[in-house]
Amino acid sequence: MFILKNAWISIKRNKGRNILIGIIILIIACACTITLAIKNTAVDLIDSYKSAYDKEVTIGFNRENMMKGFDPSQEEGRESAREKFDNIASYTISDVEKFADSDYIESYYYTYGVGLNGNSIEKAEIESNNDMPNGFGHGRENNMSSTDFTLTGYSSQDAMSEFISGAYTMSEITDNAWDIAFNGNYIFINEELASYNNLKLNDKVKLEDEDGNVYEFEIIGIFKENEEDNQESMSMFSNSVNTIITNSEAVVKLTDGNENLKASIHPTFIINSYDNVEKLQDEFYEKGLDENFILQTNEELAESGVSSVKNISSFSTSFLIITLIIGGIVLFVINMINIRERKYEIGVLRTIGISKLKLTMQFVAELVIVSVIALTLGAGIGAVSSKGVSNSLLANEISSSNEKTEEINKNFGGINHDGARGGMHGKGMPVVQAYDSIDAVVDIKVLIELLSIGLSLVLVSSIASMVSIQRFSPLTILKERS
Amino acid sequence: MANKNNYVSKDKLGKNISKKEIKVKTKEDNELKEKKEIKEKNTSAKNVILSIKNASYRYSDAEEDDYALKNVSFDFECGKLYAIRGRSGTGKTTLLSLISGLEKCTEGEIIFAGKSLKDMNLDKYRNSDIGIVFQSYNLLPFMTASENIILSMDANGLKIKSKKEKAIELMEKVGLKASYANRKVLRLSGGEQQRVAIARSLSYNPKMIIADEPTGNLDKQTESEILEIFKKLAHEENKCVIIVTHSQNVCDTVDKIYDLKKVKDVN
Structure with missing residues (x-):
C-alpha cells in the first residue's frame, strides 16, 4: 500500500515527465495494437483459408x-x-x-x-x-x-x-x-x-x-x-x-x-x-x-491465395519489432534521466529506512501505472484505426500483386494463366479466391499480447532504475546535495 | 592492662572498640562499598543503549592503512544528551553513518540494545529504532511538512488512525504551529525545516536520535531553541540523543562529550 501510495504521489508530482512517458507508451501501444490486430487477423484468415482445403x-x-x-x-x-x-x-x-x-x-x-x-x-x-x-x-x-x-x-x-x-x-x-x-x-x-x-x-x-x-x-x-x-x-x-x-x-x-x-x-x-x-x-x-x-x-496452392495477407502479416511483425526496439530504448533513456533527477529523493527515502526493494518496486509501480493507462488508451485508438490501416495496406499489396501477374502473363505471350489456376492443376482445387480486405479485430488475444508486450517493455526499461537504486549510496547522494 | 590494650578506639557514641571489632567493621564497609559500585555499574550497563567497540572504518577505495576512523569505543546511555566533537577530518560524519547503519564497520562492531548492527536489518533499524536529523534537513521539498512526517510513519509501517493529527502533534511538540502542516517545506525557514526534520525523526518514537550538525545552519537563538528540544527529549523522554558537532555552544549544553581525534594523532 505504501509503495502504491508513494508511486501515485510521485506520478501526480512529476506530471510533465509522466505525460511524456505516457505519450511514448501510447504511441507504442497504438502501433502494437494495429500490428497485432492485423497480424492475428491475417493468421486467422490464412488458417481458415487453408482449412477450407483438404491437406x-x-x-x-x-x-x-x-x-x-x-x-x-x-x-x-x-x-x-x-x-x-x-x-x-x-x-x-x-x-x-x-x-x-x-x-x-x-x-x-x-x-x-x-x-x-x-x-x-x-x-x-x-x-x-x-x-x-x-x-x-x-x-x-x-x-x-x-x-x-x-x-x-x-x-x-x-x-x-x-x-x-x-x-x-x-x-x-x-x-x-x-x-x-x-x-x-x-x-x-x-x-x-x-x-x-x-x-x-x-x-x-x-x-x-x-x-x-x-x-x-x-x-x-x-x-x-x-x-x-x-x-x-x-x-x-x-x-x-x-x-x-x-x-x-x-x-x-x-x-x-x-x-x-x-x-x-x-x-x-x-x-x-x-x-x-x-x-x-x-x-x-x-x-x-x-x-x-x-x-x-497442395500447400503452395492453398497459400497462393493469401500471399497478400501473408505479406502484410510479415510486414506487421517487422514493424512491431522495430517499434518495440525503438520504444524500449527511448523509455530506457527517459528512465535513466528520471533516476538521475530523483537521486536526492532516493537518498532521503533510503536514509529514513525504506529498503532498496521497496524503492525499486515504487519506481516500477509508477511506470506500470502510467503504462497501464497509456496502454488502455493506445489499445482503444489502435482498435479504431486498425481496420482502416490494414485495408489500405492490403490495397497496395493487391495492386502490386496484380501488376506482377500481368507481367508474368506477358512473359508467357499474353496467355492468361491466372484464370486457369485451379483447373491447370487438374486435381480438383477450386479456383483460388484471393482476399481483398481484412477486418482487423482487436480481441482479447490482442489485448493480452499487448499487455504482455507493454509490461515486458516497462520492466526492461525499468532495469535502469533497478540497477541505479542498488548502486546508490544514500550518504554520498546527500553529501553531494549538501 | 590487658583491657586497656584491647580497647584502642571509640565509636561515634564514645564506646570503646577493640582491634578485632575495627577489622570486622572495615570488612563490612568494604563489602557495602563493593556492592554499591556493582549496583551502580549494573544500572549504568542497563542504560547503555548503544555501544561502539573498537570500530574502524576504511573507504573501499582507500589504501590498506588509510582509515577514516580507527579504534573508536564509546558507550551511550538512554536519558542523556551526548556530543561527538572533533575537528574536520576526524571522522565525525563517518561515525554517524556507522551508528545510523548507512555504512558498516570495517573492523570492530556497534551494538544497539544488546544486538550487533551486523546481525540487524538496517532498514528496519533506521525506520524504527533510531531517528536521524541532518544539518541540511534532508526533507523532500515537493511535500508539505506533515507529508514529510507521515512518509516516515509510512516507512515504519505505523498503524494509527489519523497520521496527520499525529504529525501536527509532533510539530507542536517541536515548536511549530499546526498551520504549517500543509505548507511546502521549501516555504519554511531553516529553523522551521530543522524542527520538521526533528518531528519526522520522532514520528515512530525511536529510542535514539542522532543529529549531524543540527544547528550548523541556524542562528544562535534558533540553535538554543533546537538544543532545548534535544535536551527535553533526553531528560524528559529518556531518549539517547547524540549530536555530532564542533559547536562550543552545543558542547556546553550536553551531558557528556566524546572527542574524536584524527587517526594519525591517535597513532
Missing part, C-alpha cells in the same frame, strides 16, 4: 534425384537416364493401400487410368498436340498416349475432383447413376464425344485393348468440361473429349491377368498436417516407395 499429398517424380549424374551431351548419358527411368519401380493399388495405412493419413482416394482403343465408337480427332487428358500428371503413362481413349477409374465420389472443383459438370445422368457408378462397367462420357458418335444415356459402348480384347460399358452419364479450363487448348474439342470416366474396380478387372494392359494409378492422400509430410515420405520409402518418387503437397 493433400500426391506422389510425383523426384526429378532432382533422377537427373543426378545425367549428362545430356553424351549419348551414353541419355541412354543411362532412359534406363534409369524405365527401371523405376512403379506402385500398385495394393502399394497405395499399404501407404495409406498410416497415422498421418486421414483418408485417401485414387484414379486408376488405362488406355484403350475404340471398337464401337470413334475417337474425337484433336488437332493440337496439347491433348493430354487431365488427371495423369503423375505415375507412368505407358500405353495411353498411343491409344484412342483414356479410361479413368475413380475409387469414390471424393476422388472425382474435377466435378468437385467445377472443371467438369454433369449435363445428363440416369436416375440411378450414383447408385451403380462405382460397381460395374458403367461410364460417363464427354458430351462432345457423345455428340461425335451419336451416343445417349444407357447406350452400350465397346472398347478394345491392343491385343484385341473387347470390353463393354454402359453410359450412365454425360458430362461437359467448363470453358475456363479449356482456354489453353488450341483444339476444337475440349481437353477431356476422349476421357471416359468409370470406377477403379472396373479398371482393376480389365488389368487383372492382362500384363500388356498397364494402368496408371494416381493416389491422393488427405493428411492431418503439412508438418508431417517429411515423416510420411520416410514411411513411404520404408514401405517400398521408389526413392525416385517424392511427395508433393
